[in-house]
Amino acid sequence: MTMPAEYFETRFRLETPVLHWPKEFVIVSAYPTTGECWSDDVILEADQRLERELKQHYDWLVRITGYSPTTGHAEPSWAFVMPLSAACDLGLRYKQDAIYHIKGDVLSVTYCDGRRKLVTVGEFRSRL
Numbered sequence: 001m002t003m004p005a006e007y008f009e010t011r012f013r014l015e016t017p018v019l020h021w022p023k024e025f026v027i028v029s030a031y032p033t034t035g036e037c038w039s040d041d042v043i044l045e046a047d048q049r050l051e052r053e054l055k056q057h058y059d060w061l062v063r064i065t066g067y068s069p070t071t072g073h074a075e076p077s078w079a080f081v082m083p084l085s086a087a088c089d090l091g092l093r094y095k096q097d098a099i100y101h102i103k104g105d106v107l108s109v110t111y112c113d114g115r116r117k118l119v120t121v122g123e124f125r126s127r128l
Contacts, residue, residue: 003119006068007098007109011127013065013074026087027064027100029077047076050094054080066100088112 012027030046031038038046054061058080067074082090084101091099091112100121101108107124110116 003098003109003111006071006073008121009068009070010066010100010121011069012124013067014128015063015065018062021102022060022081024101024103025060025079025081026084027066027077027079027102028087028091028094029066029075029096029099030094031075031077046094050078054078058082084110084118085116088116 028050030050031043051061060081062079063076064079065074065076079102087099087101088110089112096112098109098111101110101118102124105124107121107127108118109121110118
């Protein structure tokens with residue numbers, strides 16, 4: 001399965017340090033899918049809606065920004081614990097092409113649609 005190269009170069013920034021990461025979690029964004037342009041208002045509304053939805057159901061929720069070290073493109077996202085299939089469904093509802101999955105220190109990416117299959121990206125913590 002061929003995925004955009006950008007998915008494999010992504011690095012992550014945190015707003016606040018995380019001392020204890022869950023053993024398994026996902027990272028989902030409500031920002032435009034690769035190649036799409038949305039207005040700032042649409043992006044802000046989608047991100048706030050995702051945040052409200054997650055805060056209603058999850059105690060562990062971390063703001064994390066995925067960014068490209070080559071282009072500087074950045075997408076504020078949310079890290080939280082959710083089963084992969086449900087996270088892909090959530091990603092689809094927020095018009096996402098793909099989401100990240102972390103288990104242990106293994107960072108993987110998967111499409112949200114019918115092409116769901118984890119593809120290993122590399123070590124998660126080395127990308128923080």
